[in-house]
Amino acid sequence: xxxxxxxxxxxxxxxxxxxxxxxxxxxxxxxxxxxxxxxxxxxxxxxxxxxxxxxxxxxxxxxxxxxxxxxxxxxxxxxxxxxxxxxxxxxxxxxxxxxxxxxxxxxxxxxxxxxxxxxxxxxxxxxxxxxxxxxxxxxxxxxxxxxxxxxxxxxxxxxxxxxxxxxxxxxxxxxxxxxxxxxxxxxxxxxxxxxxxxxxxxxxxxxxxxxxxxxxxxxxxxxxxxxxxxxxxxxxxxxxxxxxxxxxxxxxxxxxxxxxxxxxxxxxxxxxxxxxxxxxxxxxxxxxxxxxxxxxxxxxxxxxxxxxxxxxxxxxxxxxxxxxxxxxxxxxxxxxxxxxxxxxxxxxxxxxx
Numbered sequence: 001x002x003x004x005x006x007x008x009x010x011x012x013x014x015x016x017x018x019x020x021x022x023x024x025x026x027x028x029x030x031x032x033x034x035x036x037x038x039x040x041x042x043x044x045x046x047x048x049x050x051x052x053x054x055x056x057x058x059x060x061x062x063x064x065x066x067x068x069x070x071x072x073x074x075x076x077x078x079x080x081x082x083x084x085x086x087x088x089x090x091x092x093x094x095x096x097x098x099x100x101x102x103x104x105x106x107x108x109x110x111x112x113x114x115x116x117x118x119x120x121x122x123x124x125x126x127x128x129x130x131x132x133x134x135x136x137x138x139x140x141x142x143x144x145x146x147x148x149x150x151x152x153x154x155x156x157x158x159x160x161x162x163x164x165x166x167x168x169x170x171x172x173x174x175x176x177x178x179x180x181x182x183x184x185x186x187x188x189x190x191x192x193x194x195x196x197x198x199x200x201x202x203x204x205x206x207x208x209x210x211x212x213x214x215x216x217x218x219x220x221x222x223x224x225x226x227x228x229x230x231x232x233x234x235x236x237x238x239x240x241x242x243x244x245x246x247x248x249x250x251x252x253x254x255x256x257x258x259x260x261x262x263x264x265x266x267x268x269x270x271x272x273x274x275x276x277x278x279x280x281x282x283x284x285x286x287x288x289x290x291x292x293x294x295x296x297x298x299x300x301x302x303x304x305x306x307x308x309x310x311x312x313x314x315x316x317x318x319x320x321x322x323x324x325x326x327x328x329x330x331x332x333x334x335x336x337x338x339x340x341x342x343x344x345x346x347x348x349x350x351x352x353x
Contacts, residue, residue: 006322008123009315010340011053012228012258012300013133013207016040017097018058019304025096026103033109039303039314042109045128049322050315051340052110052122052129054157054228056305057097059090059138061164069307072174072264072272079174081164090138091146098153101132112154116348123340133228136162136171136208142189144196151200156351157228158197159205160190160213168193169216171208176270178239180246185212186220194220201351206230207240207260207300214246223350224255229300231265232287238270247291256346257288258300261308276309278324285325285338294334298342 019038020028032041040050061082071077104110110128113119122129132154140146140158147155163171168190170183186194194217197204206214206227218225227250233241242250242257250257259281264272266280288297301308303315311320325335347353 007336007339008051015305044316047316048318054133056135094139133157157203172239175239181211186216225253229260256296262306274310
């Protein structure tokens, strides 16, 4: 597989907006075009065939990252979750990150897409296609007024929680070993959020929901079940990963899963250590394909938000992963599905195209 024939990667999750927000907000946006200290920018995207993906808006908590990394490098861990964040505190941060995304569009760095057809057109033109995604719905009020406004602004994907609880539901802590069956599911507000997102055509992301919340969405959503950046619990028994029973439900709904590059969710031992061979990623892909079928698996890197395998620390390294897929025996048609076609398929269904 040559660089010319490698299909573009449309990715299920990145946290570059958070990194730019922390680096100075819109003042840091030019570095996305000229080169930045991170995993994704225009230069690295061109080098690696990164076509775009879900650009997450995430409200950070005050967390001791050194402590978190030290704990997750151990054989067992159970990290306490941060306290919930009030809407009044979350909304300004979310607006700042969304403003960065549209500033990048104004600079010609990317295009914020609202339809799968627009994503296809943008990829074909050689530009970065971005979906406005919210990871953890702290910035959405109980009456869903903010949801309505953000939908008009381009919001097309949302995760009701990022692990810590919200008024909409409960997430999974970072715990290994553990099942995702931890705590309660969606609240009444959460059920209303799911219904309204279905009506608007906003995709629901299951990746940080606990198992009870997952089944609540499965019961109440009429759309395909999608986890943008999650892995196989059968290989890595981490609370953040999906069991085969959950994967069966995703298959039955005609949804999909994006493979998370975060090493703690890839390694059999659940440790946050970067010495993970690409063959371990292929093990997860094999299992996901076996459980979901070839049309329901993609990539969800978590670039700029996680420790990833040392061979693909930035999106410029993505050709190594595609080459590993080819050497593993994946044909060109399957690689194209994994890289972007499956995401476009499920988005067409979810967005009603």
